[in-house]
Amino acid sequence: MTALLQSESRTSHAPVGENNANDADRSAVRRPDDALAGDVIRTLRHDGTLDPAHDPKLTRDEILGLYKLMVRVRILDDRLVALQRQGRIGFHIGSLGEEAAILGSAFAMRENDWIFPCYREFGAALLRGMPLQRYVDNMFGNANDPVKGRQMPDHYTYKKGHFGSISSPIGTQITQAAGFAWAAKIKKEDIAVLSYFGDGATSSNDFHNGLNFAGVFRAPTIFFCRNNGWAISVPTERQTASATFAEKGIAYGVPGVRVDGNDIFAVVKATRDAVARASRGEGPTLIEALTYRLSGHSTSDDPKAYRPDNTLDPWRALDPLARTRRYVEQHLGWNDDAQRALETEMDAEIKAAVAAAEKTELPSLDSLFEDVFASLPWHLEEQREELRKGPRAKGHGAH
Amino acid sequence: MTALLQSESRTSHAPVGENNANDADRSAVRRPDDALAGDVIRTLRHDGTLDPAHDPKLTRDEILGLYKLMVRVRILDDRLVALQRQGRIGFHIGSLGEEAAILGSAFAMRENDWIFPCYREFGAALLRGMPLQRYVDNMFGNANDPVKGRQMPDHYTYKKGHFGSISSPIGTQITQAAGFAWAAKIKKEDIAVLSYFGDGATSSNDFHNGLNFAGVFRAPTIFFCRNNGWAISVPTERQTASATFAEKGIAYGVPGVRVDGNDIFAVVKATRDAVARASRGEGPTLIEALTYRLSGHSTSDDPKAYRPDNTLDPWRALDPLARTRRYVEQHLGWNDDAQRALETEMDAEIKAAVAAAEKTELPSLDSLFEDVFASLPWHLEEQREELRKGPRAKGHGAH
Amino acid sequence: MPQMNMVQAINDALRIEMRRDHRVVVLGEDVGKVGGVFRVTQGLYDEFGDDRVIDTPLSEGGIIGTAIGMALYGLVPVPEIQFSDFIFPAYDQIVSELAKYRYRSGGEYPAKLVIRTPVGGGIRGGHYHSQSPEAQFIHVAGLKVVCPASPADAKGLLLASIRDPDPVLFFEPKRIYRAAKGEVPEGDFVVPLGKANVVKPGVHVTVIAWGAMLYEALEASNQAGKQGIDCEVIDLRTLWPLDIDTIIASVKKTGRVVVVHEAPKSCGLGGEIVSLINEKAFLHLEAPPKRVTGFDTPFPYTLENEYLPLAHRILPAIVETARY
Amino acid sequence: MPQMNMVQAINDALRIEMRRDHRVVVLGEDVGKVGGVFRVTQGLYDEFGDDRVIDTPLSEGGIIGTAIGMALYGLVPVPEIQFSDFIFPAYDQIVSELAKYRYRSGGEYPAKLVIRTPVGGGIRGGHYHSQSPEAQFIHVAGLKVVCPASPADAKGLLLASIRDPDPVLFFEPKRIYRAAKGEVPEGDFVVPLGKANVVKPGVHVTVIAWGAMLYEALEASNQAGKQGIDCEVIDLRTLWPLDIDTIIASVKKTGRVVVVHEAPKSCGLGGEIVSLINEKAFLHLEAPPKRVTGFDTPFPYTLENEYLPLAHRILPAIVETARY
Numbered sequence A, B: 001m002t003a004l005l006q007s008e009s010r011t012s013h014a015p016v017g018e019n020n021a022n023d024a025d026r027s028a029v030r031r032p033d034d035a036l037a038g039d040v041i042r043t044l045r046h047d048g049t050l051d052p053a054h055d056p057k058l059t060r061d062e063i064l065g066l067y068k069l070m071v072r073v074r075i076l077d078d079r080l081v082a083l084q085r086q087g088r089i090g091f092h093i094g095s096l097g098e099e100a101a102i103l104g105s106a107f108a109m110r111e112n113d114w115i116f117p118c119y120r121e122f123g124a125a126l127l128r129g130m131p132l133q134r135y136v137d138n139m140f141g142n143a144n145d146p147v148k149g150r151q152m153p154d155h156y157t158y159k160k161g162h163f164g165s166i167s168s169p170i171g172t173q174i175t176q177a178a179g180f181a182w183a184a185k186i187k188k189e190d191i192a193v194l195s196y197f198g199d200g201a202t203s204s205n206d207f208h209n210g211l212n213f214a215g216v217f218r219a220p221t222i223f224f225c226r227n228n229g230w231a232i233s234v235p236t237e238r239q240t241a242s243a244t245f246a247e248k249g250i251a252y253g254v255p256g257v258r259v260d261g262n263d264i265f266a267v268v269k270a271t272r273d274a275v276a277r278a279s280r281g282e283g284p285t286l287i288e289a290l291t292y293r294l295s296g297h298s299t300s301d302d303p304k305a306y307r308p309d310n311t312l313d314p315w316r317a318l319d320p321l322a323r324t325r326r327y328v329e330q331h332l333g334w335n336d337d338a339q340r341a342l343e344t345e346m347d348a349e350i351k352a353a354v355a356a357a358e359k360t361e362l363p364s365l366d367s368l369f370e371d372v373f374a375s376l377p378w379h380l381e382e383q384r385e386e387l388r389k390g391p392r393a394k395g396h397g398a399h
Numbered sequence C, D: 001m002p003q004m005n006m007v008q009a010i011n012d013a014l015r016i017e018m019r020r021d022h023r024v025v026v027l028g029e030d031v032g033k034v035g036g037v038f039r040v041t042q043g044l045y046d047e048f049g050d051d052r053v054i055d056t057p058l059s060e061g062g063i064i065g066t067a068i069g070m071a072l073y074g075l076v077p078v079p080e081i082q083f084s085d086f087i088f089p090a091y092d093q094i095v096s097e098l099a100k101y102r103y104r105s106g107g108e109y110p111a112k113l114v115i116r117t118p119v120g121g122g123i124r125g126g127h128y129h130s131q132s133p134e135a136q137f138i139h140v141a142g143l144k145v146v147c148p149a150s151p152a153d154a155k156g157l158l159l160a161s162i163r164d165p166d167p168v169l170f171f172e173p174k175r176i177y178r179a180a181k182g183e184v185p186e187g188d189f190v191v192p193l194g195k196a197n198v199v200k201p202g203v204h205v206t207v208i209a210w211g212a213m214l215y216e217a218l219e220a221s222n223q224a225g226k227q228g229i230d231c232e233v234i235d236l237r238t239l240w241p242l243d244i245d246t247i248i249a250s251v252k253k254t255g256r257v258v259v260v261h262e263a264p265k266s267c268g269l270g271g272e273i274v275s276l277i278n279e280k281a282f283l284h285l286e287a288p289p290k291r292v293t294g295f296d297t298p299f300p301y302t303l304e305n306e307y308l309p310l311a312h313r314i315l316p317a318i319v320e321t322a323r324y
Ligand SMILES: Cc1ncc(C[n+]2csc(CCOP(=O)(O)OP(=O)(O)O)c2C)c(N)n1
Pocket: A120, A168, A169, A170, A197, A198, A199, A200, A201, A202, A226, A228, A230, A231, A232, A293, A297, D029, D058, D060, D082, D086, D089
């Protein structure tokens, strides 16, 4: 009898050699064949057919709708990076390469379900109905920004679409999602909550707390880990010594599932299954979506400093957009004309939204003091008066 | 193919029914036959023989030495509770029922190894050579208290015996132990670090951080979880939905092992194996020692409010002291006379130590300000002067 | 009116509000079956069940993080942190999340909850069962902070806190949990947040205190009275946002101030009060405002009564200030 | 002497000390191969290797908790927290453990480490890449707190911090990481902790600042000079324990004080300084000490320059104080 609970050999991270992070060759970069080995759900086969065992049975319109949204998200990403390079917005953090993971999972949620986002899921917000203008206004932090110019770009909200508040500290939304779902369970409302986070976030206090509480109280939470290989410059093999992220669920009595995150069909299926489990009262699920961050971490990051560009090639070959496009071309009659029309349309939409956003004034001085509390206490009233009467900072004379 | 990583059915906690904490019958109390089911290392069989597969091969002197120390620890525990009830000390947190887990694991460590304690391991400190007087002085918080009366009773240190500093916040020592061991590894020193904590502590941020860092950096740490069934009034099944605590190691690539914590032979064996692994450079091990808190949480706790006394009976039958005593009586010629002599001796020792501690003056006023920093900054000098010249609090006129 | 101690008064408030408002849930370590290590939640588990009085795993970050989620859903969680010394594993969720939620979401997601936690020294708890961390929360914009000194205030302020739209840290001075007894109005009863209480009017020195130290301030003031010094003693009650009007009115009358608190002196609330008085009543000051506080050391065990700003340390400060 | 910016000066200090003292290790998120998100540790990984310049998992609690363990072992860890806004998941390890280790162990286990972390606004970082949490650490006994304003001070103070026997929080004002340039002594060079720097002597108003706001204080003082107001500008450098002698000597000369800091006003270090001045130089005060600080709101994104206590807000405070 051996009582040693050994984790299986590592399949997800370093391509070769043993798990000895401290001695490991740090230049080793995860290749898809390592990452996608083992028990990973895949639906969209390399030959362009769908594995019936994991087919979410999407309608033609659903598939085309998802594909179009993937394209829109990518174009938007591209334009926002350009705007940042031009100095017109301050920052952008995108989802290049992760569109299938993000859109597939958000799509699988029911209308009454909720999303507790990380910072890369603007695609999910658009899917939940957030107007493009609202998003772009946030990128400019202007007076129409849903968060009133208080947070950085990519930190918007959209309550109407059951899309939560974004904050920068890694992981905090995980525990909050568990609490939200738990509250729904207490109130006997059949809703599920989707919480997004990265591979790096699995090391946070909140991953531990969120999964543990959800496990104990069977909160209908779907913990969706976008394993994109990196936490800024830190590769997954430096993040944990566990063989996979999915198996971390064992520590919490939470079933874990691994899915090809660049396969939008598989992502929809895995997330739907998790929603069904939650709805049956069986509690939370941890989904590890294997994908890859094809861009830098954000516009502030230069990935060349730690990741030779050619190591991306095998992952580029698995680009979720290209894979989905092949499918819609093969099976649903999509073609270059349709693609061009879509791109043109999106271009125009973005241009219009940007133009409107740039024309919009900055948030008012008074807005600096609102919403700290439900109403203004004396000390903030005094500080507001001070700012109102005082000289203005350079460049803010307008409002 | 199912990609669902299901944890096995629960063996450690609620005796019957499914894992649905929120609905579970909260009066369910863990019974040893449930707790000790499954892959649990046991050496000392119920018939009094040792399972050769897990025999640590202790010498006669070692066994008798360990047994005697178990007795001393229990007597000490008993007297300290009495002193608290008499109002002569303020607090005690004991190890009733957990002596085998604590002493067996500490015994398995090599002389150069280190211990990062929780708060119940005064037995381990004594095993590492801490003079009884030092411990008792801490219980009285007098001028000879190693921590100068600054912390509560049971918060001593013993650096000479490689025994760390005790603090009340649950779990913090786990991460520190990992860092200490990691530093030794960086310095290529062959030492291992034993970190004690309870089942409740597995829910802390630090459990997550300590195990994750130790896993990634292969720090030679032995994470020793005293699963005593309770975190004050909260039973283990409310602490986590994982089937065992040992399997939490999977989340960190850290092997987990379960051991009968009331079997001192098994505990020595499991810990020695972990030390050997660490020494071979194979990194950390998580040990779950299945034991039971036979007393209240501390002298401040009244367990009758949440745990009917008779539910303890099956665990009392597994009392580690009684089990070891049966062994030494059967095999090593121990008898009632020897027992009485030992008890008398320990009684006298404690009496003497208590008398000495009670005679010792309180820590000096000046000691209040020392050791905040290596030397006294101006503001603490001023505060010290204020206290020196000011009127004294009632009852502290003496110093 | 019935006589209650502070534990009973808080328990009463929780029961009243849980009966009235079904969104209110209590969660924390040992709060359920056993009713909390100080027995403040005793009996609530039996009345309201496991879905509303919830024993949680041992993780303050988990307690506050999930409570925020519950609040976003629409419940009104009243989590308990067993000792305020153990609030720090949840500090990130409190200061980075809870305090900023309404603001950072443009008002879309207010996160309303009340964190109850025993505070301060007086039970021989040493480093980790004695601290008073109010300043570490006041400095962070977005939190209200309350600390009652009497059973009636404990009840009335807790009910006000639960009904207030903003997140509240409700510090319960454990030294007087059972020692402070008094009449407590029956049934629904609210003491408004943001209003200090002039416990004893006077003309020579303004003494500002709260929680357990209020009684020490009163004791010292009585002793000062025997020397002809007539103190005005203010119980702050709501520590943030504080009742600046009451403070300034008193200082304008007396020109002399002593602030008392258990927390270490440096960057404590005392310093803030002194600075505000400088800003608003400088020309009225006839003596330098004094702070009588815990020392800038960890909280000690044996010398607890030397560390605390008890009456024997407050009295000389009052006398010095009066005679300045 | 070579010209350096602050990033280069800190890098230089780390390199010098790592060469001199093999116990020094650097750890944190992205500090290794890529040299930190601000490139402060650039090149150290190549020179000292993965055992001494360590990329860690994404957990500040893990970074500080293991660093404490390393320190107990005898190493001298210099962990980096990527932004001081992200220090709060480690707050418990810092305030409950690091700050108290020497004290609580009766001196047996001092835990010495230096936490480096970028602080303050000025890079359009919004709520979570802009805060200045010094007061939340000063209030806790047992920590030293440093914040340099020039490249030379950054180097000298960091070397002093690493060699100091106590734990140090070393805040690096990111707004001037590259903007502040100056001559930096080559090789080993120490600026002692606890000594403020009178950057500009003057007789009318004492202006106290540190970090990036020092330059705003200087700018405002220069403008005030044009109105005939001669300010004495003090760069605090070590925020705790602070250089009380320099402050009091200056206030005794000027009788007027303006304190500037980015952190929110309430319970900030400014309040502590004002209170100390009250205690030690009350009769010298000719005007109420003023605080020009961040507002008591979360740190905003778009209106960052309205929030910060920049020169345009400091100047009126100086003028008002001078004319009081
Ligand atoms: C608590 C905290 N620490 C550090 C950071 C800085 N930071 C921002 S994103 C990031 C990496 C996150 O990696 P991962 O979780 O894998 O998400 P990804 O960016 O890959 O989607 C870090 C370290 C932060 N935002 N919060």
